[in-house]
Amino acid sequence: MRRRQPALGGSVKNWLTLLVLGLTGFAMLVAWVYVVPPLRGRLIDQKLADARANARLISETVGQWVRYDPATGLMVDQPSLRRTVSDIAARLGGRVVLFTRTLVPREDSGGQEPVDVSQYPMLLRAVTEGTVQQGVVGTLARRRAATAVPLFTAATGRTPVAVVLVVTPLDDVENAVQAVQRQLFFATILALGASLLLGYLASYFIARRLKRIEASAEAIAGGDLSATVPVSGEDEIGQLAATFNVMAQRLADAFAQVEQERDRVEVLLNDLSEGVIGLAADGRVAIANPAAASLLDRAVPEGVPVEELLPDDVVDVWREALAEGVAQIVVFERGERTLEATAYPVTGSAGFTSIVVLRDVSAQARLERARRDLIANASHEFKTPLFSLSGSLELLDEGDLSPEEQREFLQVMRQQVDRLRNLAVAMLDLSRIEAGAFELHPEEVALGDVARSVLDEFLAQAQARQLRLEVESDPAHTAWCDEERLAQVLRALVDNAVKYSPEGGRVVVMTSADDDTAAVSVSDEGPGIPPEELPYVFERFHRGAKERAKTSGAGLGLSIARELTRLMGGSIAVTSPRGRGACFTVRLPRRAGRREAAAGGGRRGGAPDGRRAGSG
Template identity: 30%
Template sequence: MSIPGGIRARLVLALVLIVGAAQLAAYLMVVPSLERRLVDAKLDQMQDNARALATALASRSATDALGLDSFVNGAASTFDTRVAVLGALGPPLRLTTLADSAGSEAPSLDEDPIAMESARSGALVRGRTERSGGSYAAVAIPLLPSGGVMVLTSSLADQLATVRLVKRSFALATLVAAAIALVLGAAAAAVHARRISRLERAANRIAVGHFDEPVVDTGDDELGQLAVAFDRMRVQLRQLDTARKEFVANASHELRTPLFSLAGFLELLTDEDLDDETRQRFLVSTREQVDRLSRLAGDLLDLSRIDAGRLHVEHEDVDLTETALILGEELQPVATLRGHTLAIDAPEAVWADADEERVLQAARALAVNALVHTPEGTRVIVHARYQGARATLAVEDHGPGIPPDHVDRVFDRFYRGEGTTASGSGLGLAIARELAECMGGTVTLSTRPGHTVFTLALPAAAVPAPAPEPIAVST
């Protein structure tokens, strides 16, 4: 249901205003020009007639009143116009009527401004005058050498009637166009309003968390593009909502499992008959579960800091070769436990401008991902290299690779690959990428069957100068 001032009313009003403005512009372009052309055409014709009559009159005696009356009456009858011959007296200049085809009943032309101007200048003068409630075209031509003036005047009633007819036609056309615009505008606005209402309903569905119904609009205009954007947003929100639900389930499982284990171990540890060896084994398992909880809490805390923009990173010279060696030493037990071969390929020092702790954290996430998500016996290699202006630390594995439909999502938060080897909270790779970006770097993936490489690339740092050897001072 439309409301006053809604988009439907505004579209209709805009269309009517556009049509009205177009008609007004056409009126201003046509009507004044038409009136001017009709008057000018009348004056051109009268000017030609005036010159012809002045030439014909030159052969007559301007003082022959009988002959002059006959001349002006014949001229008026021939050209269907009023013809008057005026004599010039003075100074001061004044005109007097010698002969006038209109007779004595018509208003005198003795003070006609066009006639006075022609007598004063000695040149032909033409123009439009208003008298006796009407408009007239007037042409005055001097009569040489007598010094008199011949004046031709003719009503412009026919020309002005034509102009009024055109004005009425424009007014009628404007009303018809406005009515058509109103009807068509209302129909078009109703169609667009319905489309917008559908988009509004779709937005409301999305706002309350209903992501299953697609947003459909078959138009190829801006509203159609908006519908496509809405549907893309719906799909992304559905994926995010699904990931959120999966994360809640995974996090609940990740938290519940170590908590149950801790509760069980603590209860067993209270048994006074427990031997020392078993008690020690329970304590080790308890420590592992605490570490597992600590890692999950740390991951969540890092994500919250990154989202809030409060994660602080240092900018210092970090040797990625040393980082790779530390990583190999730290993860060798994990590799051995899972039957993997872990190798370090870092023949020289590779210096990066980064945060040493965060580099180790990101690299650990990449290496653990390779060790945990590949089958037993997979070879994993950690490389440290320079690539142009970048210092890189890459984790390569010779596992089965990542399916193509999973490649675009491996860095998504909460995403966990499907399969028997999938585990964890799905935050490691996402955090690694976020940490790399905070340090001005990137994490990229290259994969094919039998070969997968995650590469951490950071800005290269200048190679630090070696520390000077201490000088022994003898005493």
């Protein structure tokens, strides 16, 4: 930004210099007014005071040559009087004139012009009042101090018989005053010169400090929020610089906070799993986060019309939200995803007038489908054993069966009751987990002992299918968990492995441990889990397509196993190389207080946290 140069009178430096000159000139003027006129007055007063002090001497000296006769009037010794008057005039450096009481001059020490009595009013006052009278007479160019001294005789008492007028020039007073005026003039010239120099230097340094503040202000205006002003003193400018630095720091902090908030919002938008699309009033994209492009499986550039970006039903909902001023929601399919779009208007000056939020509800949609399947499966699962039980009871009630046939029907009835009980227990466990009412009793548990106990429960099934059940464990492999719930988890995993293992196959339960966690893995030699099924294996009510045709169950076993493992502070994961069976791994803490390590150790890594269709 180009700096505008100030006019000559607009510069702070020039103004300060002129101000100092003006103040100096005004001070010298005040000094002249205070010194010169009073000095002249004091010198004149001193002159008159000296003349008054000599009045008595003059009266006595002149009076000795003056006599008064009432008959003949004033009589004087002319030669002696003339000599005395001349001596007094010489001593006082002025003019001495003797007047009669009628103001007629009788003797004059000399002068170029006769005395004009009208110019000396003090003569009449001296005769009338009988006292010494003084004053200043003459023009401004030629002023004189005049003293009228009355003369008395013994015959007249206090009545003056004559008056002596002493006139002294005031040239010495004027010379002294003019000398003082010259000194003041030269002092004024010197003071103005010095003040000009000092004022310029002072204003230069003050202006330079102000220019630093101006330069810093311009730097901040240009975007450099780190600009500061050197604080070179504790005066007002130094305080201004310090205050400016505080303001600059607060401004920088405010901008940093704004930047931080912007970055936080940007990070939040970028990290959101939901897609956020800001639309301008004309329906064009103003802003979009990466999740929007990911969910829509296409780029979302700025300026693209909403009609080209979203399906017609979403566009209709967006227009409806703008028209009614309330949020509108619609669910639509996008490839293999089920997305939920929420459109609502916004206010402000962010560059967009509405927002469309996209959320992947594929899991919820699958859950809803799974719930519907559960209802159907549960109805089927409950209906089949109930019908079987009803038929068996009718046959038993008829009483036409042999003992052997009755035992067979009772065995069938027991199997159907077991199916009903297992389904009811699974649904009850799941509801208790969801309600947070599942109680655990953790303790140090030997993993190998629990594994052997669970495998013993499946020996009859394994022998029927010629399966080998093996345990590879070390007695030192222990975990901090609820033994009964761990057995329930392993029971679901082993049941799954036995169910999907081919005849003559092998099911292996293996334990391992480190300082923080212990692990139990259950592996089989079955067909494995299709890759597309892996992400959903642990979801509730989920059963694979092949499993629904080949096996029974509600799809709750693995889901319950996962929830129980999490309640014990652990995790469960699965790996399934194509065509090489599946391996489920349960990780648990070895000691109390190690829940985080155990849970972290079993998070999804290279393999998804899933399994094939859960067993009932």
